[in-house]
Amino acid sequence: QTEKSFVSLDHAHTHNKIPPCATCPRHGRCVPKVQCPAHLRPGSYNPLCELDGAVGVCCFTGLGHAAESDHISRSSASISAEDIKSSHSLSEKKLAHCMSKANKLLEHSAYTVLNTTHPSYGHHLSVATLDKRAATLGRGGLLNLFAAQELKARQAISDEDLELGLTGHTDSPYCPPQPTCTAPSRYRSVGGECNNPLHSTWGAVHTGYERLLPPDYSDGTWAMRTAMSGLPLPSARTVSSTLLLDGTFPSRTHNLMFMQFGQFIAHDTSAGVVFTNNQDEAISCCFNNGEDILSPELQHFACAPITVAPDDQFFGTFGHKCINFVRTQIAPADDCTVGYAKQMNGATHYPDLSHLYGSSQQKLSSLRAADALLKTFNDYGRELPPLTKRKECMTVKEGAACFESGDHHGNQIISLTVLHTIFTREHNRIARALYKINPFWDEDRVFWETRRILQAVYQHIIYNEWLPSLLGPQILKTFGLYPSAGYSSAYDPHVNPALSAEFSTAAMRFGHSVVDGRVMIPSPKMGGVYETISIPEVMFQPSRMRLRHFLDRLLIGLTTQPMQTVDPFVTEGLTRYMFHGGNPYGVDLASVNIQRGRDHGVRSYNHYRQLIGLPPYLEFQHFAPSAAQRLAQVYERPEDIDLWVGGLLEEPVDGGLVGPTFANIIADQFNRLKRGDRYFYEHGPDVNPGGFTPSQLEEIKKVTLSRLICDNNDGIELTSQPPNAFLRADLPGNEPVPCDSPRILSMDLNLFREN
Numbered sequence: 001q002t003e004k005s006f007v008s009l010d011h012a013h014t015h016n017k018i019p020p021c022a023t024c025p026r027h028g029r030c031v032p033k034v035q036c037p038a039h040l041r042p043g044s045y046n047p048l049c050e051l052d053g054a055v056g057v058c059c060f061t062g063l064g065h066a067a068e069s070d071h072i073s074r075s076s077a078s079i080s081a082e083d084i085k086s087s088h089s090l091s092e093k094k095l096a097h098c099m100s101k102a103n104k105l106l107e108h109s110a111y112t113v114l115n116t117t118h119p120s121y122g123h124h125l126s127v128a129t130l131d132k133r134a135a136t137l138g139r140g141g142l143l144n145l146f147a148a149q150e151l152k153a154r155q156a157i158s159d160e161d162l163e164l165g166l167t168g169h170t171d172s173p174y175c176p177p178q179p180t181c182t183a184p185s186r187y188r189s190v191g192g193e194c195n196n197p198l199h200s201t202w203g204a205v206h207t208g209y210e211r212l213l214p215p216d217y218s219d220g221t222w223a224m225r226t227a228m229s230g231l232p233l234p235s236a237r238t239v240s241s242t243l244l245l246d247g248t249f250p251s252r253t254h255n256l257m258f259m260q261f262g263q264f265i266a267h268d269t270s271a272g273v274v275f276t277n278n279q280d281e282a283i284s285c286c287f288n289n290g291e292d293i294l295s296p297e298l299q300h301f302a303c304a305p306i307t308v309a310p311d312d313q314f315f316g317t318f319g320h321k322c323i324n325f326v327r328t329q330i331a332p333a334d335d336c337t338v339g340y341a342k343q344m345n346g347a348t349h350y351p352d353l354s355h356l357y358g359s360s361q362q363k364l365s366s367l368r369a370a371d372a373l374l375k376t377f378n379d380y381g382r383e384l385p386p387l388t389k390r391k392e393c394m395t396v397k398e399g400a401a402c403f404e405s406g407d408h409h410g411n412q413i414i415s416l417t418v419l420h421t422i423f424t425r426e427h428n429r430i431a432r433a434l435y436k437i438n439p440f441w442d443e444d445r446v447f448w449e450t451r452r453i454l455q456a457v458y459q460h461i462i463y464n465e466w467l468p469s470l471l472g473p474q475i476l477k478t479f480g481l482y483p484s485a486g487y488s489s490a491y492d493p494h495v496n497p498a499l500s501a502e503f504s505t506a507a508m509r510f511g512h513s514v515v516d517g518r519v520m521i522p523s524p525k526m527g528g529v530y531e532t533i534s535i536p537e538v539m540f541q542p543s544r545m546r547l548r549h550f551l552d553r554l555l556i557g558l559t560t561q562p563m564q565t566v567d568p569f570v571t572e573g574l575t576r577y578m579f580h581g582g583n584p585y586g587v588d589l590a591s592v593n594i595q596r597g598r599d600h601g602v603r604s605y606n607h608y609r610q611l612i613g614l615p616p617y618l619e620f621q622h623f624a625p626s627a628a629q630r631l632a633q634v635y636e637r638p639e640d641i642d643l644w645v646g647g648l649l650e651e652p653v654d655g656g657l658v659g660p661t662f663a664n665i666i667a668d669q670f671n672r673l674k675r676g677d678r679y680f681y682e683h684g685p686d687v688n689p690g691g692f693t694p695s696q697l698e699e700i701k702k703v704t705l706s707r708l709i710c711d712n713n714d715g716i717e718l719t720s721q722p723p724n725a726f727l728r729a730d731l732p733g734n735e736p737v738p739c740d741s742p743r744i745l746s747m748d749l750n751l752f753r754e755n
């Protein structure tokens, strides 16, 4: 009874027609609820307010979890020097113990190292980094975490302080090196440092994901989430196989290019870095390729294998009881404080094409060619990304091609490799043009100017084309995501742009639901379909890129073929056969997503409903009847439901593709990636050291993804494009037009002539 009345009360609160106050008292700011976690805290004072046609809350704490008064009264609470000293020495001991155990495991490599022919190796390739710096920082992150655990055990930090992040005066044993930021640079740094002059590491590579709500670790610091009852949660595989079935529901409006560009953005902004063993090899947590869970003595401390039930309809038939899963490394806090675990992002958080240019100077140098160009592989006149010598592909076939990229997973699926190709070619196209326009510029100048322009073009495509067709008009307005007429005045140096754990482990993974298990390769000249590819055949196997007609045909296919709708249906290409290579089974991405959310301590779905101002679902019956029964079959209580699962079950918001919970989490993220990025393309020279002139900005804003496709295809079969590259080509008004049509504008690079 009490629970029910809480729901209806909350409902009334959300749907108040006229918010009680239009302006906030006491210098509070009116923000969307998702950006003010304090409004959920008992006793917190956050009156409602009007926000561009939506209801927001007056916020006094910003994105911090703690209420205003907590900060003032408790952040200065000091912990005794004695406690800090012993926490440091104990954490050193604990780390040494972990490392020595990990070293011992090397002696049992037949069990503890993942076989490179196993499907999970493809998963490993997707989430490991080759950057040596990550390992050093990851070790520091662990050391600091162990210190926090020790302080908690001694009750020197209370559970609540830990949860609210009130450890500001607690020195950590490891302090990450700080970048030195000299005079503001006209160009974004490669690793994302020095964007914000006051917080030089905000948004930089190898820093932690932030969170919208305090974590739900079962020990308060790092242990995987458990059920409300304290029992283990249902196996991620059981949730996946019961709730996330295969099914084909093509979108009536959006095409596969929308899906593919989404993954492209995801890889730019998010690349969780998993632990590797002490020789940088892939860790195996399963026995004999999945026959069973590895015995605890042989498990690496970062193992969190997914249990497969014996009656599993798919993996059970192979006698599997285990899906490999390795946890994400922890990033040390840049202000040298201890606290709960924040996972490490191996990409720069900004959408800055770090997956094209790399997130380190070293990587960038390896990708650069002479004359300000990016290296390419000239395949009989067709420019492809450079071939890689690293073992990055899942095939050993003679003549197989595999390509380099700024990150390490440009080959994950061939349609992604296609976008890497288009952006590599666009870089080289712009660089060649700038050389002609500014013949006195040196090579470096041309390179960095080209990168600056291409990053702007790409951000414009995200904010002008991709987001609007994802989120619907109301959310775009509320979160200020529409491009402006001229410069934007949104920059706010107090906004941390870092990705949220909720965005990267759940909301942005809506994309896994829109993947189609089959990609049609049309045959434009003959009409009809030339080939239908089952997607696992082209994961880490991009050799078809070398076929003369392939790129053009796939580009046409991606704009023609509908994507799948956002719903609880995920193709078997991802849930059964992903990365199968030569094996009859692959990895289940849906269970990996669920396990990753638990690994990152993401709270359960209901917490985020409340965060965005919706009533929690306290009974399974609150969900659609088809889902309710299945949910009740696997979860003990509705309060246990994983965020990614709950989000996929929602009906889309008006004019958008995802439900309100994902829409708010995604909108918050892109709002912070705009307001918290000094180099955001629309920010003028008053704040942006790389700001464009008004007329240059006007040119940049003419560019669409269709323009990029028109300018960088092979010209063999592709001569026209739908004006909106993310909508189906058979949608009235979006029929393909010739590439020189005024409906697909070009930017005039002459505006970039230096006088």
Ligand code: HEM
Residues within 6 Å of the ligand: 123, 126, 127, 259, 260, 261, 262, 263, 266, 270, 271, 272, 273, 412, 413, 503, 504, 505, 508, 509, 510, 511, 512, 515, 539, 578, 589, 592, 593, 596
């Ligand atoms: C096209 C086929 C795709 C494949 C094979 C694929 C595969 C994967 C894999 C293996 C991971 C790592 C999972 C983990 O260990 O946590 C991942 C992560 C992720 N995927 Fe996908 N994905 C695909 C498409 C997409 C799309 C279309 C989107 C978005 C629109 C997307 C968004 C993400 C995000 C945000 C992550 C988290 C990245 C990180 O921080 O590690 N993916 N995907």
Ligand SMILES: [Ca+2]
Residues within 6 Å of the ligand: 268, 269, 347, 348, 349, 350, 351, 352, 353, 354, 355
């Ligand atoms: Ca980036």
